[in-house]
Amino acid sequence: METLKKILVLIGLIASLISAAYANDGLATYYNIYNPSACYGFATPTDLIAAASPTIWEGLSTCGRRYSVTCTGSTNAGTPHPCTGERVAVEIVDFCPGCQGTFDLGQDAFAAIADLDAGVILIEYDRV
Template sequence: MKSMAATSRALITSASLLILVLVLPNAQGLPNGKRILSGKRMPRFSPGPWKPARATFYGGADGSGTKGGACGYEDPFALGYGLQTTALSTALFKNAETCGACYEIKCANVTEGCNPGQQSIFVTATNVCPSGGWCSSPQEHFDLSQPAFLQIAEYKAGVVHVQYRRVPCKKQGGVKYSITGNPNYNLVSIANVGGAGDVTKVEVKGSDDQAWKPLWRNWGQKWQINDKLVGQMLTFRITTSDGRTLISRNLFPREWQFGQTYEGKNFR
């Protein structure tokens, strides 16, 4: 009987070891050591339905007048947005929640000033259209840069009916992070985000304590944290409105300084 019991225990032990051998590679053998707890990866951001709206333009023919704005992108050209930008009506802007979102827009009525044979354009939200007139809530309106507007409509039209939809942001290069402030006050600017484009959550982890710390939206795509981060390597984790998360590990070196910009990974 003792021999049979010993044999049973040996078989159980062997079976347990076999299970461990089969399970552990699946849990740890993913790229970059990532684990998929749910068994599913978050799907990529997909285009939304077409909706009606109106469009106007602001700024000069060279894009002057579109720098700065309510999203905190001081220089859209340097950040990679170029002239394909738009200000959103307050109903679309949603208190800066849609800063960085991308839209496909096409003119809807060729008889009112649309360019004949015009194609749709793709723009990034970088500003808010001041409340009043076409931009008043609940109207959905796009105040395009002048060069973007002229791709779909005539200058003399002034305002046109359009069709629009949310689309994935296709960006060159990685997400850009920069910090301004002082040792006890950090304002992190985030730009050039792919995928959904609009960041809803930001966390940072310093090399000293290795704990994720949340930032809160100060305004636009500027996020604040009052912890001391100077002298630490910094890892950032951002989440977009579609629930996808992106981690840029040890993006900032220990010797980083205020005002510097570092480029991390991007959504695809």
């Protein structure tokens, strides 16, 4: 039984390393006017939302996809250490054709991972 536990722990460690190795790098901004959205109109399903940039957007099939996002650093000298160290899972609810970043996060999602004063942050993200 002890050997089985060790094997399961080892498999878990390997899986987490593989996941971290395949994280994507990008930029995130935030917004706070959510409706109507391209995916759900006036019925936003959750508070932890994001609009997808053309990098991520694949038409309406992108709606409802979830991504795990974490702040990795600053893009400006005004907020040199914006990251909270937290990770947040967001749901794609909209398309942002003019976005400067990979995601335009809902304000609540952005605030969970970074100082709002940063405005634009470096991120790592994975599809959940």
